[in-house]
Amino acid sequence: MKPTRNPWARTGAGLAWHLWLPVLLVAGSLLLSQQFSSHYFPPLRTIAEQTWVIWFDGGGMAENLLPSLLRLLAGFCAAVVAGVLLGTLLGLMPRTEEALRPLTDSFRAIPGAALLPIALMFFGTGEAMKIVLIAFISMWPIMLNTIDGVRSVNPTLGQVMESFKLRPLDRFWHIYLPAAAPQVFAGARTALAIGVAVMVVVEMFGTPGGLGYFIRHAQENFQVVAMWTGMLVLGVFGYLLNALFRAFEKRILNWHHAMVAHTQGASS
Amino acid sequence: MRLLQAATVVGFLALWELFARTPTAAKADMPGALESLGRLGELLLTGKYWAALGSTTGSWAVALTASIVMGVPAGLAIGRSRKVFDSTKWSIDFLRTIPSVAFIPLALLLMGRTQAMVIVVAVIPAVWPLVIQAIYAGQQADPMLGRVARSFRLTLADRIRYVLAPDVLAFIWPGLRLATTAALLVTVSAELIGGSRGIGSEIMNAQIYNRSATLYAWVLTACFLGLLINAVLAVLQRKLLWWHPSLRGKQR
Amino acid sequence: MTDTNKAAPEPLLHIDNLGFSYGEKEILRGLDAQIGTGELVCIVGPSGAGKTTLLQCLSGLRPATSGAVRFRGRPIAGPPAEMAVVFQDYSHSLMPWLSALDNVALPLKSAGLGKKERQQRALEALEEVGLAGSEQKYPWQLSGGMQQRVAIARALAYRPAVIVMDEPFASVDAQTRADLEDLTLRVRQHLDITVLLVTHDIDEAVYLSDRVMVLAGKPTTVADMITVDLGRERDQIETKADPRFAGLRSQVYRLIRRPDAADAALAASGR
Ligand SMILES: Nc1ncnc2c1ncn2[C@@H]1O[C@H](COP(=O)(O)OP(=O)(O)OP(=O)(O)O)[C@@H](O)[C@H]1O
Numbered sequence: 001m002k003p004t005r006n007p008w009a010r011t012g013a014g015l016a017w018h019l020w021l022p023v024l025l026v027a028g029s030l031l032l033s034q035q036f037s038s039h040y041f042p043p044l045r046t047i048a049e050q051t052w053v054i055w056f057d058g059g060g061m062a063e064n065l066l067p068s069l070l071r072l073l074a075g076f077c078a079a080v081v082a083g084v085l086l087g088t089l090l091g092l093m094p095r096t097e098e099a100l101r102p103l104t105d106s107f108r109a110i111p112g113a114a115l116l117p118i119a120l121m122f123f124g125t126g127e128a129m130k131i132v133l134i135a136f137i138s139m140w141p142i143m144l145n146t147i148d149g150v151r152s153v154n155p156t157l158g159q160v161m162e163s164f165k166l167r168p169l170d171r172f173w174h175i176y177l178p179a180a181a182p183q184v185f186a187g188a189r190t191a192l193a194i195g196v197a198v199m200v201v202v203e204m205f206g207t208p209g210g211l212g213y214f215i216r217h218a219q220e221n222f223q224v225v226a227m228w229t230g231m232l233v234l235g236v237f238g239y240l241l242n243a244l245f246r247a248f249e250k251r252i253l254n255w256h257h258a259m260v261a262h263t264q265g266a267s268s
Numbered sequence: 269m270r271l272l273q274a275a276t277v278v279g280f281l282a283l284w285e286l287f288a289r290t291p292t293a294a295k296a297d298m299p300g301a302l303e304s305l306g307r308l309g310e311l312l313l314t315g316k317y318w319a320a321l322g323s324t325t326g327s328w329a330v331a332l333t334a335s336i337v338m339g340v341p342a343g344l345a346i347g348r349s350r351k352v353f354d355s356t357k358w359s360i361d362f363l364r365t366i367p368s369v370a371f372i373p374l375a376l377l378l379m380g381r382t383q384a385m386v387i388v389v390a391v392i393p394a395v396w397p398l399v400i401q402a403i404y405a406g407q408q409a410d411p412m413l414g415r416v417a418r419s420f421r422l423t424l425a426d427r428i429r430y431v432l433a434p435d436v437l438a439f440i441w442p443g444l445r446l447a448t449t450a451a452l453l454v455t456v457s458a459e460l461i462g463g464s465r466g467i468g469s470e471i472m473n474a475q476i477y478n479r480s481a482t483l484y485a486w487v488l489t490a491c492f493l494g495l496l497i498n499a500v501l502a503v504l505q506r507k508l509l510w511w512h513p514s515l516r517g518k519q520r
Numbered sequence: 521m522t523d524t525n526k527a528a529p530e531p532l533l534h535i536d537n538l539g540f541s542y543g544e545k546e547i548l549r550g551l552d553a554q555i556g557t558g559e560l561v562c563i564v565g566p567s568g569a570g571k572t573t574l575l576q577c578l579s580g581l582r583p584a585t586s587g588a589v590r591f592r593g594r595p596i597a598g599p600p601a602e603m604a605v606v607f608q609d610y611s612h613s614l615m616p617w618l619s620a621l622d623n624v625a626l627p628l629k630s631a632g633l634g635k636k637e638r639q640q641r642a643l644e645a646l647e648e649v650g651l652a653g654s655e656q657k658y659p660w661q662l663s664g665g666m667q668q669r670v671a672i673a674r675a676l677a678y679r680p681a682v683i684v685m686d687e688p689f690a691s692v693d694a695q696t697r698a699d700l701e702d703l704t705l706r707v708r709q710h711l712d713i714t715v716l717l718v719t720h721d722i723d724e725a726v727y728l729s730d731r732v733m734v735l736a737g738k739p740t741t742v743a744d745m746i747t748v749d750l751g752r753e754r755d756q757i758e759t760k761a762d763p764r765f766a767g768l769r770s771q772v773y774r775l776i777r778r779p780d781a782a783d784a785a786l787a788a789s790g791r
């Protein structure tokens with residue numbers, strides 16, 4: 001079915017199709033911003049230079065990027081653990097889950113930022129507030145997807161577990177978790193995006209240190225170029241995180257991808 | 269089950285009421301459930317409450333509508349052509365991972381504390397899931413169905429109404445759900461950070477002036493708004509997509 | 521056969537007036553049977569008769585509504601550790617995220633065996649069913665017959681006293697089916713396991729069994745327990761060519777058909 005042209009030529013053409021627009025966009029905005037730069041839209045070159053000065057030469061990485069990364073990781077990991085555990089429990093106890101549904105529905109319906117002042121009152125402006133809020137808000141999609149994933153375990157597998165007397169821990173690690181994994185990862189991907197957004201917001205209100213803090217601070221002091229460098233770094237940060245997460249997901253779910261490819265290959 | 273669920277809500281409110289009396293809660297100035305609900309009742313009678321709620325809902329609705337109007341046709345167009353898809357893939361992949369809240373300071377500088385600022389910022393996270401799902405729709409919308417439609421000589425209007433629209437809608441739906449929550453989250457965040465009128469700024473003001481019952485009343489409002497939006501989505505899903513295998517019989 | 525059973529004080533498995541209903545719907549009524557150690561008993565009956573249900577009651581996956589099943593003299597409450605099940609729905613009874621080897625080894629892990637020993641046992645079992653070399657493959661990379669053999673290997677590695685199989689060869693091609701039947705006979709011979717096997721293929725039942733339990737009626741009861749005196753050694757061609765085979769075969773067939781015939785007669789007389 002596949003075309004049998006020279007693979008190198010094909011890859012080259014594919015690469016060209018992928019590349020031309022990003023290149024054009026970057027080049028275009030370089031030129032345009034050089035020509036029509038305003039106070040709010042400084043030339044890209046200036047932004048690039050200042051990014052180097054602030055973030056690489058001036059220690060911005062250690063001061064503002066690293067703390068963001070660490071607290072995001074802490075919050076996100078807590079969300080994954082809590083979401084998966086709660087989700088598994090509720091998935092296995094359908095009646096309890098249904099009884100608790102008004103609460104779970106309500107908590108996930110709250111637009112997370114609305115909880116910020118409450119977290120501020122309970123935990124102050126420090127690290128605890130930031131991590132707790134990131135974890136709490138990004139937990140819900142993971143939990144809900146885990147519930148669905150655990151329920152999707154085939155009833156025959158349920159009988160296999162029974163008749164071969166698998167221990168609860170083995171059931172969790174070898175049956176429920178792998179069965180739910182594709183859905184858990186889908187939830188975690190959403191959760192990561194939410195987590196980054198919440199991270200930026202809490203940093204804007206919390207103690208110094210962090211990307212959100214840096215951007216907000218720059219904006220309030222009308223340091224427009226610095227603000228732009230912050231947005232640039234944040235953009236790259238978000239992109240890399242997402243890419244890393246996908247690579248990780250692909251590794252963990254390789255059986256799943258292989259199976260999908262296999263069954264599709266067999267049917268076509 | 270309904271009874272049990274009602275009991276859960278009552279139990280939660282009772283727990284809240286009890287917790288509010290502990291020293292931990294007192295330190296955080298946490299009001300009880302009754303006080304908060306009472307405050308909410310008082311607020312309901314003021315015009316200011318409805319103005320703020322309306323402002324948030326309005327921003328959210330405009331942002332979502334704009335995202336649909338822009339994102340869906342763009343995504344469909346991209347999905348129909350392999351070349352366009354390849355060309356835009358990396359740009360879209362990069363742009364959609366930039367956290368939208370990062371744009372709030374820029375938008376504030378450019379537009380000030382206006383509702384327009386909130387709307388613009390809320391469009392950013394809402395448009396991407398719609399674009400992505402519309403791309404899938406463009407790529408995969410069942411070609412078989414199209415052939416069936418042609419072979420029965422349906423008119424163009426009927427083809428759009430009965431064949432294309434339901435199929436595309438099924439693809440777009442997950443994106444729409446993500447878009448609604450993202451738009452609401454960012455609307456409230458933008459109000460909170462930017463201070464333009466709405467639930468977000470009311471919450472912030474209540475905190476600044478230490479009116480904790482008011483604060484909790486507004487958080488409850490945000491929660492109810494989210495619940496209402498989810499309920500509307502669920503009803504729409506039942507009405508429009510009851511036929512779809514992956515959604516059939518699903519509660520959420 | 522009943523004579524040999526009388527010699528033993530208590531049979532391995534004792535089905536005592538067993539009844540089962542799904543809610544209002546009565547499926548099984550008053551089933552009695554005794555199965556001795558080392559026996560191979562096939563259960564045949566029409567589709568929907570309740571064969572799967574019966575196996576689930578026997579293996580402790582479903583509590584009986586009335587009567588009891590006793591295993592080594594004790595009533596069954598939950599799946600006994602000495603019993604292993606090969607499920608009808610083999611494609612869903614294997615974990616797609618585990619290799620064949622890990623699928624076989626997982627129950628051994630839960631049983632508390634060390635890593636080395638469970639590897640060893642799993643490999644042996646896979647070899648026994650002729651899957652040496654495929655142990656690192658995932659279930660979905662194996663054919664239907666091979667998947668079923670993995671499921672059988674999992675049961676064997678568990679070293680149960682009783683293997684319970686629910687239409688284990690229903691969805692494989694004729695050649696694989698014959699191979700798996702002979703595998704079952706061989707394994708039973710080697711390991712001296714008691715086997716309970718559900719099938720709705722009468723030839724298969726007669727070919728494999730020491731005794732055939734025929735289920736029929738509505739609600740289902742045991743129509744008869746037929747002793748298959750064809751000796752322990754069976755051969756796909758010779759055994760099936762044996763005139764006694766044909767006789768047993770039609771005996772079972774008539775038992776299964778009888779209720780239908782009665783129904784037809786009733787309908788005819790009503791008209
Ligand atoms: N979980 C259930 N709830 C209600 N009724 C059921 C359930 N499972 C099976 N039944 C009914 O019980 C009867 C017996 O089912 P069972 O699966 O035991 O039959 P079977 O003899 O194994 O059939 P087959 O040969 O098709 O596998 C059928 O009429 C079926 O519809």
Ligand SMILES: [Mg+2]
Pocket residue numbers: 571572573608686687
């Ligand atoms: Mg069955």
